[in-house]
Amino acid sequence: MTQFDEAVEAAEFLRGRGFGGAEVAVVLGSGLGDFADSLAEPFEVSYGEIPHWPASGVIGHAGRLVGGLVGGRRVMALAGRVHVYEGRPLARVTFAMRVMGRLGVPRVILTNAAGGINTRFSRGTLMLIDDHINLMGTNPLVGPNDERFGPRFPDMSEIYAPGLRSLAREAAAEAGVPLEHGVYVAVHGPSYETPAEIRAFRVLGADAVGMSTAPEALVARHMGLEVLGISCITNMAAGVLPEPLDHREVMETARRVRGQFIAVLEGTVGRL
Numbered sequence: 001m002t003q004f005d006e007a008v009e010a011a012e013f014l015r016g017r018g019f020g021g022a023e024v025a026v027v028l029g030s031g032l033g034d035f036a037d038s039l040a041e042p043f044e045v046s047y048g049e050i051p052h053w054p055a056s057g058v059i060g061h062a063g064r065l066v067g068g069l070v071g072g073r074r075v076m077a078l079a080g081r082v083h084v085y086e087g088r089p090l091a092r093v094t095f096a097m098r099v100m101g102r103l104g105v106p107r108v109i110l111t112n113a114a115g116g117i118n119t120r121f122s123r124g125t126l127m128l129i130d131d132h133i134n135l136m137g138t139n140p141l142v143g144p145n146d147e148r149f150g151p152r153f154p155d156m157s158e159i160y161a162p163g164l165r166s167l168a169r170e171a172a173a174e175a176g177v178p179l180e181h182g183v184y185v186a187v188h189g190p191s192y193e194t195p196a197e198i199r200a201f202r203v204l205g206a207d208a209v210g211m212s213t214a215p216e217a218l219v220a221r222h223m224g225l226e227v228l229g230i231s232c233i234t235n236m237a238a239g240v241l242p243e244p245l246d247h248r249e250v251m252e253t254a255r256r257v258r259g260q261f262i263a264v265l266e267g268t269v270g271r272l
């Protein structure tokens with residue numbers, strides 16, 4: 001069975017469970033899953049029920065798909081994602097995006113926890129992703145191209161939609177939430193970076209570092225979906241502060257800013 005057929009089957013299953021017609025899919029990063037519980041008239045499936053859908057094993061990634069309404073708009077929230085560092089092929093990591101494409105969802109909001117490289121940032125800063133640098137050493141579009149998904153050489157010059165970024169800025173301003181913006185560098189993980197790597201990434205023009213998002217953004221764009229990316233700076237990147245990095249800090253910070261985070265997401269979706 002091709003990945004296309006698998007995506008069609010998964011999309012059919014989700015349509016049968018009421019997920020058709022969503023205006024946006026929101027992928028929730030580490031510790032940011034609470035948005036899924038803020039939807040009105042919610043319904044859900046667990047990842048394990050969806051044909052071909054990979055389940056994530058990381059703590060803080062629940063693994064469920066929640067449908068519902070935000071400001072009257074049909075939304076699906078993906079709480080939990082599969083990461084490259086789990087050893088899964090990129091085709092699996094980005095399968096959810098393929099399914100969103102086959103479901104006809106026109107846009108995705110990708111959220112993540114990230115380390116702050118830009119020294120103007122601090123723990124809890126929210127950063128709109130202007131663009132990314134993919135340093136994962138691989139690309140999810142490697143391999144035979146299925147033209148039913150998109151072209152062999154897709155353009156990525158506006159991978160994060162300027163229009164959606166404007167809406168997010170408006171939403172943040174209205175909610176009184178400070179919203180920074182910058183470049184996200186995607187790394188393979190799972191180890192956190194070394195201080196020398198972080199200095200190098202800063203020279204390259206990166207403002208934040210994380211282990212997700214870029215593959216999903218590439219695959220979503222390949223299918224012509226619009227993409228918005230928002231990072232929660234859960235910690236300053238390695239070497240920026242004189243202290244070690246800890247996954248618990250990531251989860252704690254994400255939890256601390258969840259109210260602000262949800263306000264920006266809701267305001268953005270409400271403006272679509």
Ligand code: HPA
Pocket residue numbers: 113114115116192193209210211234235236237238245250
């Ligand atoms: N580096 C990479 N990924 C991350 C970080 C980090 O500092 N924080 C949260 N995700």
